[in-house]
Structure formats: structure tokens, C-alpha cells
Amino acid sequence: MKIYEKLRNELKKRHLRITSQREAVLSIFLENQGEHLTADEVYEKLSHKNSHISKATIYRTVDLLKEMGFLSKVNFGDGMERYEVKEPNSHQHHHLICTKCGRIYEIKEDLLEELEKLIEEKTGFKIVDHQLNFYGICPRCQALSEEKESKKKAIQHSIK
Numbered sequence: 218m219k220i221y222e223k224l225r226n227e228l229k230k231r232h233l234r235i236t237s238q239r240e241a242v243l244s245i246f247l248e249n250q251g252e253h254l255t256a257d258e259v260y261e262k263l264s265h266k267n268s269h270i271s272k273a274t275i276y277r278t279v280d281l282l283k284e285m286g287f288l289s290k291v292n293f294g295d296g297m298e299r300y301e302v303k304e305p306n307s308h309q310h311h312h313l314i315c316t317k318c319g320r321i322y323e324i325k326e327d328l329l330e331e332l333e334k335l336i337e338e339k340t341g342f343k344i345v346d347h348q349l350n351f352y353g354i355c356p357r358c359q360a361l362s363e364e365k366e367s368k369k370k371a372i373q374h375s376i377k
């Protein structure tokens with residue numbers, strides 16, 4: 218796989234050792250694309266695979282992978298440091314967070330280029346990235362609460 222070659226090259230460039238642990242941590246993110254994992258979750262997933270890497274090593278590796286541009290950190294305001302695979306051309310999606318179940322959805326459209334341009338003109342900033350989170354109730358939770366409502370109504374009817 219090409220990405221592991223890239224990883225080896227980046228490690229060499231920094232005079233860091235190419236370890237199977239570093240590849241294993243990256244592999245967890247590649248196997249769970251679309252998820253936003255904390256270092257602890259990476260630890261759990263690795264131990265399910267009987268790969269016993271210490272938490273400290275995982276924390277350091279995740280940080281290193283971020284520094285090298287393989288991962289990006291995402292912040293959903295829940296106090297957790299989460300990471301996801303960074304695809305080339307930096308960011309390509311935004312996040313929708315359900316305030317009921319906490320599930321995170323991704324939205325691929327990005328309509329913010331115009332806004333970035335406007336902000337650059339107004340502030341003189343050279344914008345290189347942005348993060349945007351939408352908070353709301355996901356379709357699943359909406360359907361669940363509708364179901365509950367209609368059950369409640371049905372019960373009320375039968376009481377009358």
C-alpha cells in the first residue's frame with residue numbers, strides 16, 4: 218500500500234525508526250475510515266488484535282502521525298481529542314454531530330471557499346484550513362422520538 222511507503226519515507230526523513238508499532242497505529246485509522254478515534258480507542262482496537270502497544274506509545278505515535286500529516290485532529294467540543302485520516306488536499310468534509318446519541322456524520326460538500334476569500338480580504342489572513350461542526354438531531358434519533366410519541370398517543374387512546 219502506498220501510504221505505508223510514504224510513512225517510511227517520512228520517518229526516514231526525520232531520522233526516526235520504522236517500527237511495526239507506528240505502522241500498526243496508522244493501520245487502525247485506515248481500517249476505520251469515517252470514524253473519529255481517540256488514542257484510547259486506538260489502544261482498544263489494537264489490543265483486540267493482540268497487538269500490545271503501551272498507551273504512552275500510542276499517544277506519542279498519534280501525535281507524530283499528526284505532525285507528519287497523516288492524521289488530523291478533530292474537535293467536537295466533547296473534551297476528547299479525536300483523530301481521523303487526513304486525505305491529500307487537506308480537509309474535504311465537515312461534521313454533523315447528533316446531540317442525542319453523539320453519533321458523528323460527515324458531510325462532503327464544502328461551500329466555504331467564498332467565505333474564506335471574504336475573510337482573507339477583510340482581515341489580511343492567509344487561510345489554510347477551517348473546521349466547522351453542525352449540531353442537531355440525526356434522522357435516526359428523530360425517527361426514534363417520533364416512534365415514542367406515537368406509542369404514547371396510542372396508549373393514551375386506549376386509556377380513554
Ligand SMILES: [Zn+2]
Pocket residue numbers: 315316317318319320354355356357358
Ligand atoms: Zn442521533
Ligand SMILES: [Zn+2]
Pocket residue numbers: 251253291301310312323
Ligand atoms: Zn470526519
Ligand SMILES: [Zn+2]
Pocket residue numbers: 308310311327328329347349
Ligand atoms: Zn470546509
